[in-house]
Amino acid sequence: MTDQTAVIADDHALIRQGLRQILTSAGIEVVAEASDGLEAIAMIRSHQPALLTLDIAMPYSRGIEVFGEARRWSPETRIIVFSGMTSTGLLSALASAGADAIFLKREELETFSEAIPKVMSGQRILGPGVRELLESTSNIDMLTARERQILSLVAQGLNNREIGERLGVSTKTVDNHRTNLMRKVNVHSVAELLALALREGLLDASRET
Known part of the structure; x- marks a missing residue:
């Protein structure tokens, strides 16, 4: 695994473009982009990046499955998950599984940008929207x-x-x-x-x- 490399996995080109700009500005080289789950798994196996940004809902393989495969093939890769879904069960499962950071897609990109160095240094981060959902979870x-x-x-x-x-x-x-x-x-x-x-x-x- 090479330091300061990243794979972006998201089925929306505009989001991938925005994430690429943020990561590049943070000094991280984006070595591959994936638009579906199967492609994401292949890119993770091939590049074993320092960082993976992962959309939890993509074609062909669900994000939670990609997450598991990423942990299997590249266990040292730090994983930042983006979710358009607000299922507290899903978010709790991701947090319990060891996601390094979880953000809702509706959150400001600046929040993600500020979290990158913290994640790369080993901190675990929950975006404000995710924290709110988990703290106000139902019974x-x-x-x-x-x-x-x-x-x-x-x-x-x-x-x-x-x-x-x-x-x-x-x-x-x-x-x-x-x-x-x-x-x-x-x-x-x-x-x-x-x-x-x-x-x-x-x-x-x-x-x-």
């Missing part, structure tokens, strides 16, 4: 496995009767679980429950099953 971790299952099925658009048939329980049992989970996460309507499911990434997960 979803308090839900039981059954309550999480019902929340996911609600996110798919199933009503209590349909959920009961799917799980082999009574409609009354489903209603009790639903009432309990809404109380735990402090929401008071189906619309708020769906917003929670979207924020936690459960809507995306339901589409994949």
